[in-house]
Amino acid sequence: xxxxxxxxxxxxxxxxxxxxxxxxxxxxxxxxxxxxxxxxxxxxxxxxxxxxxxxxxxxxxxxxxxxxxxxxxxxxxxxxxxxxxxxxxxxxxxxxxxxxxxxxxxxxxxxxxxxxxxxxxxxxxxxxxxxxxxxxxxxxxxxxxxxxxxxxxxxxxxxxxxxxxxxxxxxxxxxxxxxxxxxxxxxxxxxxxxxxxxxxxxxxxxxxxxxxxxxxxxxxxxxxxxxxxxxxxxxxxxxxxxxxxxxxxxxxxxxxxxxxxxxxxxxxxxxxxxxxxxxxxxxxxxxxxxxxxxxxxxxx
Amino acid sequence: xxxxxxxxxxxxxxxxxxxxxxxxxxxxxxxxxxxxxxxxxxxxxxxxxxxxxxxxxxxxxxxxxxxxxxxxxxxxxxxxxxxxxxxxxxxxxxxxxxxxxxxxxxxxxxxxxxxxxxxxxxxxxxxxxxxxxxxxxxxxxxxxxxxxxxxxxxxxxxxxxxxxxxxxxxxxxxxxxxxxxxxxxxxxxxxxxxxxxxxxxxxxxxxxxxxxxxxxxxxxxxxxxxxxxxxxxxxxxxxxxxxxxxxxxxxxxxxxxxxxxxxxxxxxxxxxxxxxxxxxxxxxxxxxxxxxxxxxxxxxxxxxx
Numbered sequence: 001x002x003x004x005x006x007x008x009x010x011x012x013x014x015x016x017x018x019x020x021x022x023x024x025x026x027x028x029x030x031x032x033x034x035x036x037x038x039x040x041x042x043x044x045x046x047x048x049x050x051x052x053x054x055x056x057x058x059x060x061x062x063x064x065x066x067x068x069x070x071x072x073x074x075x076x077x078x079x080x081x082x083x084x085x086x087x088x089x090x091x092x093x094x095x096x097x098x099x100x101x102x103x104x105x106x107x108x109x110x111x112x113x114x115x116x117x118x119x120x121x122x123x124x125x126x127x128x129x130x131x132x133x134x135x136x137x138x139x140x141x142x143x144x145x146x147x148x149x150x151x152x153x154x155x156x157x158x159x160x161x162x163x164x165x166x167x168x169x170x171x172x173x174x175x176x177x178x179x180x181x182x183x184x185x186x187x188x189x190x191x192x193x194x195x196x197x198x199x200x201x202x203x204x205x206x207x208x209x210x211x212x213x214x215x216x217x218x219x220x221x222x223x224x225x226x227x228x229x230x231x232x233x234x235x236x237x238x239x240x241x242x243x244x245x246x247x248x249x250x251x252x253x254x255x256x257x258x259x260x261x262x263x264x265x266x267x268x269x270x271x272x273x274x275x276x277x278x279x280x281x282x283x284x285x286x287x288x289x290x291x292x293x294x295x296x297x298x299x300x
Numbered sequence: 301x302x303x304x305x306x307x308x309x310x311x312x313x314x315x316x317x318x319x320x321x322x323x324x325x326x327x328x329x330x331x332x333x334x335x336x337x338x339x340x341x342x343x344x345x346x347x348x349x350x351x352x353x354x355x356x357x358x359x360x361x362x363x364x365x366x367x368x369x370x371x372x373x374x375x376x377x378x379x380x381x382x383x384x385x386x387x388x389x390x391x392x393x394x395x396x397x398x399x400x401x402x403x404x405x406x407x408x409x410x411x412x413x414x415x416x417x418x419x420x421x422x423x424x425x426x427x428x429x430x431x432x433x434x435x436x437x438x439x440x441x442x443x444x445x446x447x448x449x450x451x452x453x454x455x456x457x458x459x460x461x462x463x464x465x466x467x468x469x470x471x472x473x474x475x476x477x478x479x480x481x482x483x484x485x486x487x488x489x490x491x492x493x494x495x496x497x498x499x500x501x502x503x504x505x506x507x508x509x510x511x512x513x514x515x516x517x518x519x520x521x522x523x524x525x526x527x528x529x530x531x532x533x534x535x536x537x538x539x540x541x542x543x544x545x546x547x548x549x550x551x552x553x554x555x556x557x558x559x560x561x562x563x564x565x566x567x568x569x570x571x572x573x574x575x576x577x578x579x580x581x582x583x584x585x586x587x588x589x590x591x592x593x594x595x596x597x598x599x600x601x602x603x604x605x
Binding site: 027028030031033034035037038039041042044045047048051059060062063064106107109110112113114117118119120122125128129132134135136137138139140141142143144145146147169170172173175178203204207228231232234235238239250253254257264267268271274275278279281282286289290294 | 319320322323324326327329330331333334336337338339340341342344345348355402405406408410411412415416418419420421422423424425426427428429430431433434435436437438440442443445448451452477480485486488489534537538540541544545559562563566567572575576579580582583586587
């Protein structure tokens with residue numbers, strides 16, 4: 001194609017600036033930027049992987065060992081032995097799953113009510129909830145700690161400070177989720193719901209049989225983002241959890257880092273393991289992650 | 301119900317089916333949770349900030365404005381303000397410029413594009429703690445790769461996170477890396493929303509590539525840039541995880557930022573009232589900056605029809 005244009009350069013005047021440039025490379029010039037850039041982005045992770053299969057002496061050798069002599073897998077079981085990562089994983093999994101399910105259920109119910117039912121006080125409550133989105137988390141975190149402490153002594157230790165419940169309960173409903181689903185539900189054709197109402201379907205029946213099946217992309221978005229936020233949350237678990245048997249993976253990693261500051265190989269193996277579940281979720285739901293960040297980010 | 305001809309539904313059905321009951325029973329649980337964990341704490345924080353309260357023992361004493369007055373004279377708080385300002389002033393512009401550039405680069409059809417995009421977007425799925433650990437290893441003064449390179453190039457080795465003059469910049473680097481995926485996604489969505497005819501029209505009028513970018517594309521990215529500036533500023537002022545993991549505010553308070561100091565006061569010294577006062581000052585700062593950004597944005601950002 002480029003040769004064709006090169007044959008008659010004088011005739012093509014202004015518009016095709018792009019094609020007038022001579023191709024001095026066998027590939028697009030943007031690769032010259034993109035390829036090194038992608039390597040720079042991936043490099044911290046690659047280096048982590050390499051370190052995680054080295055012996056400690058290889059990791060400390062100078063100049064650095066880029067390709068280790070053998071694969072030193074034993075760092076992984078060793079890291080698992082020294083930190084109770086099995087427990088941390090299980091805790092994080094329980095907390096994340098409960099939070100995701102809670103948000104899907106409560107935000108669906110509330111989102112549907114805010115989208116379709118004209119109940120008393122709807123507008124005021126909705127505005128009040130949106131206003132809380134603007135208040136930084138730090139403003140609420142101290143009272144939140146005191147509330148959870150109160151819940152623990154007066155209601156049940158299962159939801160008090162230093163329990164997994166403390167990590168689940170405050171995050172069960174997010175304003176963001178209600179808002180996201182409300183917006184999505186409003187884009188659905190109302191005729192379907194009206195027809196179902198005339199046929200005598202209840203509100204819940206309509207929600208579960210008509211609205212939710214049509215809203216799978218929005219639900220997947222909310223689920224994926226909630227998963228990501230909960231799995232990676234650090235500040236609240238740091239404040240709310242004291243005993244190691246209730247640590248989440250982020251706390252466990254932090255603790256492991258403090259205890260093994262110089263055992264870089266073990267630390268990197270632990271870090272790799274902590275990232276794998278989320279990377280799998282991310283790769284599986286990449287489309288939803290990207291769509292949801294793009295849409296909720298700009299329109300939210 | 302306007303359907304007069306129909307047989308009336310049984311009473312329980314009419315009550316359960318009424319909009320008020322249905323609405324409140326569906327939204328009620330969520331509203332209750334929001335009231336308990338979002339709205340109530342905001343109000344309680346105001347009261348807390350006027351008290352001296354021990355977070356653990358619950359000992360409480362009304363002190364009025366004393367917490368705010370103490371903050372005004374707190375040298376560490378001033379350092380934290382300054383560090384947060386410095387961090388934000390670096391993090392936000394660097395993220396924006398890098399984000400635009402990378403988004404433009406990945407907004408084309410090329411071989412390997414799926415790989416390039418993945419390399420950027422994957423940072424979305426990596427926690428702040430994992431990021432901090434990776435960068436600590438790269439920037440380790442003794443065995444880190446960066447110092448090995450500097451050594452190989454006969455340049456002086458650096459202290460990085462252990463150096464009062466460098467620690468904050470290392471934090472900037474790791475957070476820019478961690479946020480790039482998010483920034484690029486927002487810009488990419490905005491770029492793909494630009495009608496192709498506008499670009500073509502500019503090129504037919506003889507605009508150069510750079511001219512087209514400068515005069516057509518960049519202004520159309522205004523709303524995305526505006527959103528990102530506001531959002532990144534708020535998040536920059538919330539910086540905590542990376543600091544806690546890598547430097548604990550040190551060396552010599554050089555990375556003590558607002559939220560880190562808040563954490564120390566409220567959850568290590570158990571000064572809940574003092575922490576709450578700090579949280580409100582932080583909220584005030586965010587509010588003022590956001591209002592300024594909105595006013596500037598109104599002037600500079602044009603929303604296309």
